[in-house]
Amino acid sequence: MEAKLQDLEIRPSRSDDMASIERLYPAAFPEEDLLPLVRQLLTEDPGILSLVAEAGEATVGHILFTLCGISGSDAKAALLAPLAVAPEWQRKGIGSALIREGLSRLKRDGVARAYVLGDPAYYGRSGFSPETGVAPPYPLPEEYREAWQSLGLGSAPLPDHGTLGLPDVWMQPALWAP
């Protein structure tokens, strides 16, 4: 039976989702190999939130958040990346649903702010706006400035400047360059 959108379930990923996740990324990102990063995050688990969207038996979307800190502050933060929806399931609200569910879980866990480097036209729809205070771990080229965005999740006090402190897996300049 063909899976329908109303069957959509969003849940934390398990180790037996790996094969579906490995199929999803090359389909969603034909020109970019994000699998090494995703595998590393999922297997080394430096403190992540990993959710899959399932329609019937099919894994149709995946989102990852890496828990992180901000220099000079005790605030808990999270970096959203990557996010992938299977091409035939795009533009049905699945990406937005994964973002919404992820942010709501992070908020429950006391995360004060989520950060993302991505298209403002897309992430702006979920409430993100350009971040100018807290910097990413590597300086961004001018044309990426608007793409560095954040969204406050609660009432916890937040530093208005600093640098995002990420686990080692993210400390590769190539992940932050065009």
Ligand SMILES: CC(C)(COP(=O)(O)OP(=O)(O)OC[C@H]1O[C@@H](n2cnc3c(N)ncnc32)[C@H](O)[C@@H]1OP(=O)(O)O)[C@@H](O)C(=O)NCCC(=O)NCCS
């Ligand atoms: C970007 C992506 C995650 C969006 O997921 P999705 O489930 O298709 O998104 P939603 O259905 O929640 O939202 C779709 C809306 O966002 C818009 N949208 C989708 N991708 C967009 C983009 N890159 N820039 C601007 N708007 C975008 C669409 O126009 C659509 O709106 P419309 O149907 O009213 O025109 C998905 O298209 C995807 O996996 N793309 C390839 C990988 C990628 O670029 N991932 C994001 C960067 S990590």
